[in-house]
Amino acid sequence: MKKSDFHFDLPHELIAQVPLAERSASRLLVADPRSGTLEDRRFTELVDLLRPGDLLVFNDTRVLPARLHGRKASGGLVEILIERVTGSHEARAQLGVSKKPKAGGRIVLADGSEISVLGRDGEFFLLRFETVEPVEKVLLKLGRMPLPPYIEREAGTADDERYQTVFARASGAVAAPTAGLHFDAALLERLAARGIETGFVTLHVGAGTFQPMRSERLEDHTMHREWLNVGAELVEKIQRTRARGGRVVAIGTTVVRALESSIKDGAVAPFAGETQIFIFPGYRISSVDALVTNFHLPESTLLMLVSAFAGRDFMLDAYRHAVEQRYRFFSYGDAMLLYPQSRE
Template sequence: MKKSDFRFDLPVELIAQEPLAERSASRLLVLDAQARTRADRRLNELPDLLAPGDLLVFNDTRVLPARLHGRKASGGMVEILLERVTGAHEAIAQMRASKKPKQGATIELADGSTIEVLGREGEFFRLRFAADEPLEKRLLQLGRMPLPPYIEREAGPADEARYQTVFAREPGAVAAPTAGLHFDAPLLDRLVAHGIEVGHITLHVGAGTFQPMRAERLDQHVMHREWLNVGAELVEKVRRTRARGGRVIAVGTTVVRALESATRNGALEPFAGETQIFIFPGYRFSSVDGLLTNFHLSESTLLMLVCAFAGREFVLAAYRHAVEQRYRFFSYGDAMLVLPRVTSP
């Protein structure tokens, strides 16, 4: 298959630039791939769209303020966007400057501390931060929230909270697991009261999630790496859900990638480590029965994952419907609930 097989037209005004006043006030396009139907609903109707005994799995990663500004020894300014943290004081990052720094160069931050450029990894730079304090603390002091490139404004104070899920607890991401942004405490309480169980995995979303595919053919694409942790507690919740005939509903493509990466010989197992899994049509899912996700960029690997889940033509037709109905797109936009099959006890 080719990336152009996943192209759709999107008016730029449908790209959400701000979050809604209430997290759970988003619209929700419900796709039933088995019945080949779709319905326009609201996100706050979700408890009525799921069944008691279902399991919602969230990504509890916490977004770091991963956008920094520094100065080269020559005096030139540098913008740094961390791709992922690789150690206590090291990270891989994208860098924007009039002239890219070379290996061994140093960059001074606003607090006077320095970053050493250790080398290159393709289009990314390997960086070492000063070891006088933890990297996370330095980011909290100096960094800004790394809003996606299609949000055409600087991050403001409101984004510090809204570009973060209410259940974020494991710091390490440089992009939000955006499907989780729709959930607030009252909605979570209603879901639990309805008999729906919740569980968590961790996948630290990297800035590579926004990188366009450069290969035209899907089988030539090399996926970026992301770190994940699927714990024994979540594995047991999935086992119990399946045993009682419930469905495992992934909240976001990151949860799908985590659960499928932790599946061995058809069985979900505890796993912590990196993944480069690339899911596109033809993939057979083992650990997920439903997906709640935002609308994704044209020709993106995230859209390809959704198409693998429910069928390319069906999903692209739903996207055209969403454009016609003026849904809001991308990180601060609306959502889809995709139910590809029914699980019977």
């Protein structure tokens, strides 16, 4: 298959630039390829679309304020986007700068502290923070929320809370698991009251999630690495859910990515480590029975993942419907409840 097979036309004004006043006020497109139906609903109606005994699986990663600004020794401005914290004082990052620094170069941050450039790792730079405090504390003090490149404004103080799920707890991501942004405390309480169980994986979303595919053939693409943890407690919940006839519902593509990466001998098993899994049509997703997801960029690996789940033609039809009905797209946008194509 080709990258261009996943293109769709998106009016720029449908790209959500700010979140809604309330998290759960989003719209929800219910898309079922088995019946070919598309239903326009409200996100709060998700409670009624699920059944007692279903299991919702969330990604509990917490977004770091991973965007920093500094200056080179020459005085040139540098924008730093941490891709991953690799040690107490080390990180891998993208650098926005007119002339790329060489190994041994120094970057001075706003408080006068310094970062050393250790070298390159492909398109990323390896950095060492020459600070008393570890990287994460420096980010908490000086960093800003790393809003996606299609949000055309600087991060504000409101984004510190809204570009974070209400259940975020494991720090390490540099992008939000955006399907989870629609859930607030009241909605989670309603789900629990209906007898719907919840569980968590951790997958630290990296900056690579926004990088465009450079190869036209899908088979030639090398996926970025992300760290994940699927624990024994969640595996037991999945097993109990399956045994009672309940459905496993992934909240976001990152959950699908984590669960599919942990499959061993045909079933989800405890696993912690890195994944480079690339899911596109032809791959059979077996770990989940439904998926809540936001709308994704044209020709993106995330659109390819949901197309593997529900079928490419059906997904493109659903996206055309979403455009016609003026849904809000991407991280701060609306959501879909997606069912799988026939597995027979």
